[in-house]
Amino acid sequence: MRSLPNVLAIVLAGGEGKRLFPLTEDRAKPAVPFGGSYRLIDFVLSNLVNAGYLKIAVLTQYKSHSLDRHISQAWNLAGPTPQYIASVPAQQRRGKRWYNGSADAIVQSLNLIYDEKPDYVIVFGADHVYRMDPAQMVEEHIAAGLDCSVAGIRVPREEATAFGCIQADGMGTITEFVEKPADPPATPDDPNMSYASMGNYVFTAQALIDALLEDEKNEDSAHDMGGDIIPYFVKRGQAHVYDFMANEVPGSTERDHGYWRDVGTIDSFYEAHMDMISVHPIFNLYNQNWPIHSTDDSNFPPAKFVQNGIAQSSMVAPGCIVSGGTVRNSVLASDAHVADGATVEGSVILPGVRIGRGAVVRRAILDKNVVVSDGAIIGVDRERDEERFKVSDGGVVVVGKNQKV
Known part of the structure; x- marks a missing residue:
């Protein structure tokens, strides 16, 4: 039997997520609830676990309590085995400072690599929505024989100006890595497309250590992985692009193959939810061949609809009660209640929300435990909403955690 390489996965989960405020006012970005039953970090952890990688260190920093608790409860690998998913806080191991960038976060956690002695190190972000088999990327990294591999997703060139972009030759060797270029480089086989970096990397372990210590x-x-470490390898001709479209996830369909969303803004967070609720969803949460794992709803009973309460083209999590209300084109997370005569339309409702009798909620995101009083109206009068709440550029109203409307 061929022995598998020793792989350590490091998940970067220390970002503040300022553009997602107020959803990140009280929690780290990877801990933000998503899709009714999950948190953002569940997507990367599910991808790693489904691929068989069970040595995972999650580097945290800002407002990490709910994230640490979620990892300990939902991702506990019990038993006397070498497998673990561990939340690792900033420890000031290299001086009296917190993390000064994503590369510095790994430098200050080099003890994890020294202790594990891996052959390869996976470094993935914690706040994207997608399915991917990381083992296929590791296999291609080994076959390429270079020190670094960067996952690239194909995007139209006119849209690539918002990303870190990859220029590669016909063999997949990266010749240039540029942040948000005015004229994005084309892929070798299509002049109309560019490789945008997904922020997912695979490194040969010793080469990564050398690069981090030099940086x-x-x-x-x-001290940024994308801005400093990847260019370090590019200059040495040691960086390879991994085409995300080549990744074949079991159970994926032609419609959701290659789906990836950076949900770093309110509008992208909202749009990613809308991607899931169509009859033939762009992102299919129901693929049981590559499940997204979470246990946030384990203690809630099934959703209940009474007094002619209905939900159309929507996802409704366990513990929800729709009593005489109407829900359309929306996502309701666990333990949300919609009362008689209330209307929820085109909205994302996070856990524990209460929507009162006759209330109207349209094109809105209601954070955890928000209470909408009887007859209150959200998402109808933009001018009034802007006086009370954050309204995104796309017109999505966001009501912060624990507020009463």
Whole structure:
């Protein structure tokens, strides 16, 4: 039997998520609830676990309590085995400072790599919505024989200006890596498409250590994985692009193959939810061949609809009660209640929300435990909404955690 390489996965989960405020006012971005029954971090952890990678360190920093609790409860690998999913806080191991960038986060956690002695290190972000088999990327990294691999997703060139972009030759070797270029480089086989970096990397372990230690000495560096470490490998001809479209996830359909969303803004967060609720969803949560794992709803009973309460083209999580209300084109997370005569339309409702009698909620995101009083109206009068709440550029109203409307 062929022995498998020793792989350590590091998940970068320390970002503040300022553009998702107020959803990140009280929690780290990877801990933001998503899709009714999940948190954002569940997607990357599910991808790693489904691929068989069970040595995972999650590097946390800002407002990490709910994230740490979620990992300990939902991702506990019990038993006397070498497998673990561990939340690792900033520890100031290399001086009295917190993380000064994603590369510095790994430098300050090099003890994890030294202790594990892996052959390869996976470094993935914690706040994207997608399915991927990381084992296929690791296999291609090994076959390419280079020190670094960067996952690239194909996007139209005119849209690639918002991303870190990859220029590669016909063999897949990266020749240039540029952040948000005005003229994005084309892929080798299609002049109309560009490779955008997904923020997912695979490294040969010793090469990563060498790069991080050299970067640590550079006072001009921002100590960022995408901005500093990847260019380090590109300059040496040691970076390879992994085409995300080549990744074949069991159970995926032609419609959701290659789906990936950076939900870093309120509008992208909202749109990713809308992607899931169509009859033939762009992102299919119901693929049991590659499940997205979570246990947030384990203690709730099934959803209940009484007094002619209805939900159309919507996803309704366990514990919800729709009593005489109407829900359309929406996602209701666990333990949300919609009362008699209330209307919820085109909205994302997070756990524990209460929507009172006759209330109207349209094109809105209601954070955890929000209470909408009887007859209150959200998402109808933009001018009034802007006086009370955050309204995104796309017109999505966001009501922060624990507020009463």
